[in-house]
Amino acid sequence: MKITVIGAGAWGTAMAMSAAAHPAGHQVCLWARDAVQAREMHDSRQNMRYLPGLAFAPGLQVVQGDALDAVADAELVIIGTPMAALREWLQRLQHLHAPVAWLCKGFEAGTGLMPHEVCAEVAPQLRCGALSGPSFAQEVARSQPSALVAASRDAGVRHTLVEALHSPSLRVYGNDDIVGVEVGGAVKNVMAIASGLCDGLELGLNARAALLTRGLAEMTRLGVALGARADTFMGLSGLGDLMLTATGDLSRNRKVGLLLASGMGLAQAVESLGHVAEGVYSARTVLARAQALGVDMPIAATVVDLLDGKVAPAQAVHRLMERDPKQER
Ligand SMILES: NC(=O)C1=CN([C@@H]2O[C@H](COP(=O)(O)OP(=O)(O)OC[C@H]3O[C@@H](n4cnc5c(N)ncnc54)[C@H](O)[C@@H]3O)[C@@H](O)[C@H]2O)C=CC1
Numbered sequence: 001m002k003i004t005v006i007g008a009g010a011w012g013t014a015m016a017m018s019a020a021a022h023p024a025g026h027q028v029c030l031w032a033r034d035a036v037q038a039r040e041m042h043d044s045r046q047n048m049r050y051l052p053g054l055a056f057a058p059g060l061q062v063v064q065g066d067a068l069d070a071v072a073d074a075e076l077v078i079i080g081t082p083m084a085a086l087r088e089w090l091q092r093l094q095h096l097h098a099p100v101a102w103l104c105k106g107f108e109a110g111t112g113l114m115p116h117e118v119c120a121e122v123a124p125q126l127r128c129g130a131l132s133g134p135s136f137a138q139e140v141a142r143s144q145p146s147a148l149v150a151a152s153r154d155a156g157v158r159h160t161l162v163e164a165l166h167s168p169s170l171r172v173y174g175n176d177d178i179v180g181v182e183v184g185g186a187v188k189n190v191m192a193i194a195s196g197l198c199d200g201l202e203l204g205l206n207a208r209a210a211l212l213t214r215g216l217a218e219m220t221r222l223g224v225a226l227g228a229r230a231d232t233f234m235g236l237s238g239l240g241d242l243m244l245t246a247t248g249d250l251s252r253n254r255k256v257g258l259l260l261a262s263g264m265g266l267a268q269a270v271e272s273l274g275h276v277a278e279g280v281y282s283a284r285t286v287l288a289r290a291q292a293l294g295v296d297m298p299i300a301a302t303v304v305d306l307l308d309g310k311v312a313p314a315q316a317v318h319r320l321m322e323r324d325p326k327q328e329r
């Protein structure tokens with residue numbers, strides 16, 4: 001199969017590497033917008049900026065220039081950019097016949113739309129879906145065992161994604177609940193910031209378990225209110241990715257929480273990552289959608305106030321602990 005991945009950050013590159021190492025022998029193009037980075041990757045056969053030391057399989061070709069040329073004969077296109085660039089790319093790719101899947105996890109800043117809602121607005125005729133689930137780029141690029149979920153309402157798109165990417169080191173499960181999968185991917189990033197804060201303040205393992213359990217409840221409440229199935233949140237893109245991102249030190253969102261707990265300001269924390277931390281941009285939109293639906297999300301609300309500088313790290317925790325007792329739901 002011919003596969004083109006747009007965006008050569010950590011995750012786009014890791015997905016391109018995984019596809020190129022697939023036993024079916026796919027031809028994979030990795031399109032990078034930065035000409036210098038593309039040349040460097042082409043010459044060194046690795047992504048020195050985002051995944052140094054991990055060699056590309058021979059089936060991976062780095063391309064630059066007009067992206068529409070790079071997708072022209074692709075049988076599958078994967079958009080590997082952050083959420084902020086999704087709209088622009090869906091607009092550019094709107095006339096493609098091949099299925100298009102995005103990797104970004106978040107709600108669009110400003111509009112508060114989920115990725116598939118952005119697609120419905122700008123490219124309604126596109127055959128599309130989301131790839132999500134617990135998957136640090138470094139581990140997938142090393143072919144360490146991982147599992148993803150391919151979410152689409154179109155069974156043909158799910159089938160193409162499984163056929164293209166399911167391999168001995170990567171299990172890809174299909175799910176038609178794209179709302180649930182995308183809410184899980186967006187909200188777990190916000191909860192990972194809270195978890196990093198909790199661990200940075202050394203509140204203990206009990207506190208972290210409580211935080212993540214209540215975080216999962218918030219995620220599920222919002223998802224169900226938006227039309228998702230509750231059982232999706234017990235799966236890879238819900239509980240699975242929450243566990244990984246909130247406890248795994250490879251997470252950039254978790255790192256933001258740890259850095260804020262250490263006293264660093266938000267701008268410096270974000271700058272020091274060198275990668276996108278989507279929770280920083282999605283937290284407000286997640287909360288705004290919850291508020292519009294009358295869904296209570298106290299942890300997400302606290303993360304927003306923390307990011308806005310309205311509450312200091314230690315106060316944030318007190319605010320959650322001082323809430324009135326309630327029934328567990
Ligand atoms: N890194 C990871 O382990 C995982 C990341 N994700 C999600 O994947 C998305 C991308 O994350 P990363 O690759 O880690 O980010 P990153 O920060 O490593 O790289 C982002 C890349 O996107 C490129 N980019 C930005 N705007 C662009 C545009 N308009 N056109 C083309 N390229 C553009 C940048 O040049 C950079 O190469 C995020 O939404 C993230 O939440 C999902 C699962 C795992």
Ligand SMILES: O=C(CO)COP(=O)(O)O
Binds near residue numbers: 133136245254
């Ligand atoms: O989504 C991820 C793992 O599934 C990556 O999380 P971070 O963006 O927090 O690193």
